[in-house]
Amino acid sequence: MAEQKSIIIIDDHPLFREGLKTIISRDDRFKVVGEAGSGHEGLEMTKRLKPDLVVVDISLPDQSGIQLTRDLRRHFSETKILIVSMHSKIDYIAEAFQAGATGYVVKESASERLLQGLKSVAKGDYYLDSSVSHAVVENLMKSPLKAAKITDADYATLTPREQEVMRFLAEGLSSKAVAEKLFISPKTVENHRANIMNKLGLHSTIELVRYAAKLGLIDVDLWKD
Amino acid sequence: MDDLKISSNTEINLYRLIQEGLWNIKKHAEAAKVTIKLVASFPNIILRIEDDGKGFNVKERLTAASKEKRMGLRSMEERVSLLDGKMKIHSRPKEGTKVFIEVPYKEKKRG
Structure with a gap:
């Protein structure tokens, strides 16, 4: 049998902890090695016992489970964190993952999904309770695509030449004029132009100019000055 | 941009230019939106900082700034010229401001 994964449960409700323990005991790959009723106690216990996994309640008496997650993440980067929460609101979910948790289970569905979640998280995967994934995906679809594009993958494939x-063409120079500027033949410029269009999926000079403007290579306002 | 080999001098100066540009916008422009674009265009790097703020009259401002010994735009221009680059500002009252900076990223061969 593979080595058992050790778990600490941090939740301020003794009854709920009891419940979680019972669920976890159904799977002999996991073993609860400690329980804590507050964030502070949980942090101390984690320091002492160095568990593989920590199950954290999102609302604790002394601090939020999110804050605790951040602290745990910072001090014990090896320990995996799964959040159990009353909340199915997307904000909490996003915050939990941003803080460094890799699993999120809603308390209501803990009895069916906790073990599944622990298994995924122990493997190094992310786990999101399927009872909230619907809302999460819906929210993702609502949010606009990020305006900021970090890199333009197609443009990055262009050679320096x-x-x-491209810059000269976008500025309106003819192939002949570009050739003269770069000391190459117009034929070579034409080849470059064909490659550029091909790499960027463009079909006309107008499209090339538009692409260049969007990227910030050229700017009509500044031309005039 | 990722694979570009930029000298650390150019790198730090571009960083400062963005910082100064943003600071100017925060201080004066009353802008709702700022766009920063950084594009490699061999052998140069183009940096654009644009805002939708209240804009200004570039000529008047620059003249006044040099009289008043104000730093903002002047120090950006200085930085750019140290990098052998060029800088252009386009702005009109109520139409926002565009700062265009272009600097070479290849170290020039000397001698």
Whole structure:
């Protein structure tokens, strides 16, 4: 049998802890090695027992489970954290994962999903309670695509020479004029142009200009000055 | 941009330019939105800082700034010229401001 994963439960309700323990005891791959009723106590216990996993209630008497998650993450990067929560609101879920938890189970569904969650989290995967995943996906679909694009993957495939040529073309220079600027033949410029269009999926000079403007290569306002 | 080999001098100066640009916007522009674009265009890097704030009259401002020994834009221009680059500002009252900076990222061969 594989080594048992040790677990600490941090929740201020003794009855609920009891319940979680009972659920966990159904699977002999897991073993509850400690219980804590507050964030402070939980942190101390984690320091002492170095468990593989910590199950954290999102609302604790002395601090939020999210804050505790951050602290645990910072001090014990090896320990995996699964949040159990009354809340199925997306804000809590996002915050929990941002704080460093890798699992999230709603208390209502703990009896069916806790073990599943622990297994995923122990493996290093993320686990999100399927009873909230519907709301999460809906929320993702509502939020607008990020305006900031970190890199333009297509543009990044251009060679330095192609970047140079593209800029001149976008500024309105003819192939001949570009050729003269770069001391190459117009034929070569034409080849570069074809490669650029191909790499960027463009079909006309207008599209090339638009692409260049969007990227910030050219700017009509600043031309005039 | 990721694979670009930029000298640390250019790197730190671009960073400062963005910082100064944002600071100017915060201090003066009353903008709701700022866009920063950084694009490699061999052999240069283009940095654009644009805001939708209240704008200003560039010529008047620069003249006044040099008289009053104000730092903001002047120090950005200084930085850019140290990098052998160029800087342009386009702004009109009520139309926001665009700062365009272009600096070479390749170390120039000397001698």
